[in-house]
Amino acid sequence: MQNSMETNTHYIEKVYERLLEAITRGELKPGERVRQAVLAERLGVSRQPISHALQLLRHQGLLRDAGKQGVEVTPVNDEYIFHLYQARVSLEPLAASLSAERIKNRQAPEARVEAMRTALEIGHENLSSGAPVYLMVKADSRFHMSIYQLSGNSAVSAMMAGQWPHLMRSMLMVLDHPAVPTRAWEEHATIARHILNGSAAAAAEAATQHVERARLELIDRLKNTSRS
Structure with missing residues (x-):
């Protein structure tokens, strides 16, 4: 059973901050595909907070849709x-x-x-x-x-x-x-x-x-x- 903390806003923000840091420091490079399953395993969380965090980053323009492959890091414009x-x-x-x-x-x-x-x-x-x-x-x-x-x-x-x-x-x-x-x-x-x-x-x-x-x-x- 997943930790109930994963569903609250605070935990989603923590995942968001970790992904934001990975993008801004270049760990996740422009054009790189971002897959929920891989991130969930890497961060040790379920897909739910990952999904919410990705939506926030997409809204911010740091991620963009990549068709069936999910999302990718937006190149620097x-x-x-x-x-x-x-x-x-x-x-x-x-x-x-x-x-x-x-x-x-x-x-x-x-x-x-x-x-x-x-x-x-x-x-x-x-x-x-x-x-x-x-x-x-x-x-x-x-x-x-x-x-x-x-x-x-x-x-x-x-x-x-x-x-x-x-x-x-x-x-x-x-x-x-x-x-x-x-x-x-x-x-x-x-x-x-x-x-x-x-x-x-x-x-x-x-x-x-x-x-x-x-x-x-x-x-x-x-x-x-x-x-x-």
């Missing part, structure tokens, strides 16, 4: 990633500016401020220890999400939360270059410093430059990939 970066050029400066304003006006919850500091520290620790690229990407996501939450704008947090799995897949192609992680975390530190100083305009400008630089590096990497 270059055009969609470009569109996400266009959106980030507007949303990231807004979040940074709002965060700085909240700190300046003493409206920022200390827990949110500490979450940003912690995210920054984790990134620098990963950088110093030579952590795997996926951990660097995960830390990058955590840092930016901490700013969305610090901003107090729930719409920005909601819009971007669902997009970071797509961004993380694309960032794996960029952050494997030796110089990129160091520069990225220097820029993160600059953004955080301006936010903590309550300098809204400076925080927004630093965020704009950071996202624009990341966008150009991604375009360059995708072009090189298509040529090879």
Whole structure:
């Protein structure tokens, strides 16, 4: 008899998170078939939570139908990633500016401020220890999400939360270059410093430059990939 925990929402979310991580870190590669029976055996669960998790991932655009073979991992869509970066050029400066304003006006919850500091520290620790690229990407996501939450704008947090799995897949192609992680975390530190100083305009400008630089590096990497 299967464990009754497999049918509750919490357990389904755990399976979903494991599969999401496998996709974003490249364990499940673009175009790879995803079979419920294989996953159920690998994760030691019944097919029910697997089925629910696959539906969530398909709705998120990370999986797509593959006919009688079930589903497969959706390839990275270059055009969609470009569109996400266009959106980030507007949303990231807004979040940074709002965060700085909240700190300046003493409206920022200390827990949110500490979450940003912690995210920054984790990134620098990963950088110093030579952590795997996926951990660097995960830390990058955590840092930016901490700013969305610090901003107090729930719409920005909601819009971007669902997009970071797509961004993380694309960032794996960029952050494997030796110089990129160091520069990225220097820029993160600059953004955080301006936010903590309550300098809204400076925080927004630093965020704009950071996202624009990341966008150009991604375009360059995708072009090189298509040529090879």
